[in-house]
Amino acid sequence: MRVALIQQRSYESKEATIKRTLELIDQVAREADLIVLQELHQGPYFCQSEDPSRFDLARDFELDVEFWRWVSEGRNVVLVASLFEERGPGLYHNSAIVLDRGQIAGKYRKMHIPDDPGFYEKFYFAPGDLGFEPIDTSIGRLGVLVCWDQWFPEAARIMALKGAQLLIYPTAIGWFPEDPQEEKERQLDAWITIQRGHAIANGLPLVCVNRVGFEADPSGCLEGIQFWGNSFACGPQGELLVRLSTDQEEAQVVEIDLERIREVRNIWPFLRDRRVESYGCLLKRFCD
Amino acid sequence: MRVALIQQRSYESKEATIKRTLELIDQVAREADLIVLQELHQGPYFCQSEDPSRFDLARDFELDVEFWRWVSEGRNVVLVASLFEERGPGLYHNSAIVLDRGQIAGKYRKMHIPDDPGFYEKFYFAPGDLGFEPIDTSIGRLGVLVCWDQWFPEAARIMALKGAQLLIYPTAIGWFPEDPQEEKERQLDAWITIQRGHAIANGLPLVCVNRVGFEADPSGCLEGIQFWGNSFACGPQGELLVRLSTDQEEAQVVEIDLERIREVRNIWPFLRDRRVESYGCLLKRFCD
Numbered sequence: 338m339r340v341a342l343i344q345q346r347s348y349e350s351k352e353a354t355i356k357r358t359l360e361l362i363d364q365v366a367r368e369a370d371l372i373v374l375q376e377l378h379q380g381p382y383f384c385q386s387e388d389p390s391r392f393d394l395a396r397d398f399e400l401d402v403e404f405w406r407w408v409s410e411g412r413n414v415v416l417v418a419s420l421f422e423e424r425g426p427g428l429y430h431n432s433a434i435v436l437d438r439g440q441i442a443g444k445y446r447k448m449h450i451p452d453d454p455g456f457y458e459k460f461y462f463a464p465g466d467l468g469f470e471p472i473d474t475s476i477g478r479l480g481v482l483v484c485w486d487q488w489f490p491e492a493a494r495i496m497a498l499k500g501a502q503l504l505i506y507p508t509a510i511g512w513f514p515e516d517p518q519e520e521k522e523r524q525l526d527a528w529i530t531i532q533r534g535h536a537i538a539n540g541l542p543l544v545c546v547n548r549v550g551f552e553a554d555p556s557g558c559l560e561g562i563q564f565w566g567n568s569f570a571c572g573p574q575g576e577l578l579v580r581l582s583t584d585q586e587e588a589q590v591v592e593i594d595l596e597r598i599r600e601v602r603n604i605w606p607f608l609r610d611r612r613v614e615s616y617g618c619l620l621k622r623f624c625d
Numbered sequence: 626m627r628v629a630l631i632q633q634r635s636y637e638s639k640e641a642t643i644k645r646t647l648e649l650i651d652q653v654a655r656e657a658d659l660i661v662l663q664e665l666h667q668g669p670y671f672c673q674s675e676d677p678s679r680f681d682l683a684r685d686f687e688l689d690v691e692f693w694r695w696v697s698e699g700r701n702v703v704l705v706a707s708l709f710e711e712r713g714p715g716l717y718h719n720s721a722i723v724l725d726r727g728q729i730a731g732k733y734r735k736m737h738i739p740d741d742p743g744f745y746e747k748f749y750f751a752p753g754d755l756g757f758e759p760i761d762t763s764i765g766r767l768g769v770l771v772c773w774d775q776w777f778p779e780a781a782r783i784m785a786l787k788g789a790q791l792l793i794y795p796t797a798i799g800w801f802p803e804d805p806q807e808e809k810e811r812q813l814d815a816w817i818t819i820q821r822g823h824a825i826a827n828g829l830p831l832v833c834v835n836r837v838g839f840e841a842d843p844s845g846c847l848e849g850i851q852f853w854g855n856s857f858a859c860g861p862q863g864e865l866l867v868r869l870s871t872d873q874e875e876a877q878v879v880e881i882d883l884e885r886i887r888e889v890r891n892i893w894p895f896l897r898d899r900r901v902e903s904y905g906c907l908l909k910r911f912c913d
Contacts, residue, residue, distance in 0.1 A: 449898045468903050488895050490778030490826050491904050498912040523862045527825045530863050534822020537815045538778050574811045575818050607776050608911065610737045615756050616779050619907050623896065624786040 338476055338503070338593045341369035341414075342579070344568040345586045346550035347381040354380055359408070361588040366412035368590045370476045373417045375548040375568070376484050376509040377431070382548065382564070386556035387460040395423035402434055402441065410439030415474045417481060419507040422446070424463075431462040433481045433507060435472045443472030447483040448492065455513065455559050458485070471501035477595060480541070484508045487528070487545065491619065493535035497608075502595050504535060504543040511548075511564035525565055533575035540573040540602040542593045549584060573601040626764055626791070626881045629657035629702075630867070632856040633874045634838035635669040642668055647696070649876040654700035656878045658764045661705045663836040663856075664772050664797040665719070670836065670852070674844035675748040683711035690722055690729065698727030703762045705769055707795040710734070712751075719750040721769045721795055723760045731760030735771040736780065743801065743847050746773070759789040765883060768829070772796045775816070775833065779907065781823035785896075790883050792823060792831040799836075799852035813853055821863035828861040828890040830881045837872060861889040 343361045348354040362372060377383070379401065383391045401420050409416040415437045422432040431447035446465030450458045469492055471478045480501025486492045487506045496504060510528060512521045536543040549566035569580040570591045579591040602608065618624045631649045636642040650660060665671070667689065671679045689708050697704040703725050710720040719735035734753030738746045757780055759766045768789025774780045775794045784792060798816060800809045824831040837854035857868040858879045867879040890896065906912045 448900050448903060451898065453892065453894075464900065469906070485898070488826065488893070489899065490782065490822070491899065491907060494778065495904070495906045495912070498906050498909065500913060523864050526864070527821075527862045530818055531822045531825045533815075534778070534819045534826075537819040538776065538822075574815045576811050576814070604741065605776070606741070610739065610773065611777065611779065611910065612736050612752065613908050613910055615736060616783070616908055618757070618783045618786050619779060620901050620904055621786065622899065622901055624783070625788060 338595060339368055339370045339590050340544055340570060340593055341365040341372040341588060341590045342544060342546045342568045342570065342581060343372060343374050343588050344546060344549050344566050344581050345375065345378070347548065347552060351380050354378070361586065362408070362412060364588045365590050366414055369414055371415045371417070372412070373505055373544050373546045374419060374507060375546045376419045376507040377421060378419055378507070378548070381552050382509045382562065384458050384461055385455050385552070385554045385562065386558065387457045388555070391461070392423070392429060395421040395429050398422045405434065406436045406439060406441060409436035413438055415442070415476050417479070417505055417507060419483065428463055429461060430465060431458065431483055433483055435474060435479060435481060437474045442474045443470070445470070445472065445481045445483065447486065449485045449489050451485040455554065455562055469495040469499070471496055471499050477502040480504045482506050484510065487532050487535075490535060490538060493539055497539035497541055501541065502598060503593065504539070504541050506532065506543070506545040508545055508547040509564060511562040514560050514563055525567060529567065529569060533571050536571050536573055537575040538607065540598055540605060540607065542570065542572050542595070542598070544570045549586060573598050626883055627656055627658045627878050628832055628858060628881055629653040629660040629876060629878045630832060630834045630856045630858065630869060631660060631662050631876050632834060632837050632854050632869050633663065633666070635836065635840060639668050642666070649874065650696070650700060653876045653878050654702055657702055659703045659705070660700070661793055661832050661834045662707060662795060663834045664707045664795040665709060666707055666795070666836070669840050670797045670850065672746050672749055673743050673840070673842045673850065674846065675745045676843070679749070680711070680717060683709040683717050686710045693722065694724045694727060694729060697724035701726055703730070703764050705767070705793055705795060707771065716751055717749060718753060719746065719771055721771055723762060723767060723769060725762045730762045731758075733758070733760065733769045733771065735774065737773045737777050739773040743842065743850055757783040757787070759784055759787050765790040768792045770794050772798065775820050775823075778823060778826060781827055785827035785829055789829065790886060791881065792827070792829050794820065794831070794833040796833055796835040797852060799850040802848050802851055813855060817855065817857060821859050824859050824861055825863040826895065828886055828893060828895065830858065830860050830883070830886070832858045837874060861886050
């Protein structure tokens with residue numbers, strides 16, 4: 338499977354941002370079976386402040402889906418889009434849509450919602466209610482998750498137990514310019530490490546696509562976020578297959594061999610040895 | 626908390642191996658609050674072949690516990706020992722015992738049991754039946770797990786949910802000499818990465834102590850195992866604090882700051898956002 342990672346900046350308007358996305362897509366579409374876009378790729382990461390007017394960005398969700406469906410048809414690819422979904426008045430989700438050569442293959446609504454200074458997602462997004470369900474496509478069963486999900490081993494494990502063949506994380510994560518350099522390095526390294534850990538634990542390849550570039554905090558409370566790029570793909574032993582830059586837009590294609598899932602799991606048969614009868618505590622918030 | 630990692634070879638006899646362990650302990654005991662020994666540190670890794678005569682190694686379990694209790698008292702430390710336990714005729718466990726300055730603080734019986742060429746543990750060890758229970762000591766609540774457990778995010782997570790302050794893995798893992806170099810590198814890297822991932826996912830420091838040196842397969846079926854050392858400790862962002870060599874015996878002390886658990890979890894509040902109501906699938910073998 339040939340997978341394209343599209344890592345880009347946000348531009349002055351939705352139109353300009355999408356135009357740039359299409360340019361990057363067209364650099365690689367002919368060499369790719371699957372194209373993965375970053376989280377909320379149609380515009381800026383608007384969750385840096387809590388602003389009710391930003392809910393308007395979700396109003397065209399159906400049109401947005403139709404547009405990316407059309408893109409997937411024209412390029413003859415499977416496409417993972419990440420969109421702001423208005424489900425009804427006052428009810429919104431951070432959703433990933435999988436488009437399969439002109440068909441809507443499925444939808445995932447972000448399950449784990451962060452809320453930290455500069456990432457006020459609990460204000461914007463209701464927690465997903467579709468569960469952790471892989472999405473079947475013409476090229477395989479895709480375990481699509483979104484950003485904050487990448488810190489939770491449970492999400493990756495459930496996708497694996499449901500037969501996902503590839504873990505996919507559209508993402509928007511970056512540094513605060515005011516943090517010390519050592520903290521920035523620890524954060525970036527932790528982010529890559531934990532996701533490689535999910536690949537290893539589940540014997541699955543993984544693709545993560547992050548945005549790049551600085552976006553100022555429109556509220557002025559914080560300086561803003563320097564999105565750290567470093568989109569990457571790894572194989573089922575966590576081996577890095579490709580890693581993009583920290584500060585440049587890039588469209589890169591990587592070959593992922595799904596046969597390796599079986600090979601690696603046959604030498605590291607973790608799924609055989611899980612002690613499922615002793616895992617009850619995982620269904621509790623805390624076991625005090 | 627000052628933690629000593631004791632990484633060593635196996636010698637020609639139990640007596641010689643323990644003598645060397647005590648030498649290494651005495652190099653660091655005065656600087657350490659906690660000493661962690663490798664998996665089944667009293668002798669060779671006997672699971673390279675299935676040989677019923679090896680069950681005799683477990684007969685002195687009670688005496689072994691008494692000996693390491695005495696060591697912990699004499700050195701005034703908390704000690705994690707890894708012993709072959711005869712529970713009754715024909716019933717054996719791979720057990721870790723925590724000795725706290727002369728007291729038996731608790732026991733953990735290895736829950737996940739591997740079985741792969743050269744690691745025939747399902748022949749020797751009944752799966753643990755004590756669950757994933759942290760052990761309280763005078764220096765903190767220790768999440769003691771053993772070797773193969775290190776590949777299972779569930780084990781680390783449950784220890785964290787039960788209030789463990791440090792994840793600890795006595796280990797015996799190595800390379801087959803006949804494997805290609807790239808495969809060896811992937812395996813070692815995966816082993817460190819997934820454990821760092823557990824530290825990150827749970828906001829906990831982690832200590833892993835592995836054996837070192839070549840041990841021939843006594844059955845002659847395989848060449849043997851080159852135990853790869855690389856014992857290490859990391860903090861709650863997965864940041865490496867110390868990493869030992871690939872081929873040398875070593876006793877090293879590392880300072881672990883338990884205050885960082887709270888600091889890191891306060892900026893990365895993963896425990897807040899788990900979707901426990903949607904994790905039911907984790908209690909199944911597979912969700913097909």
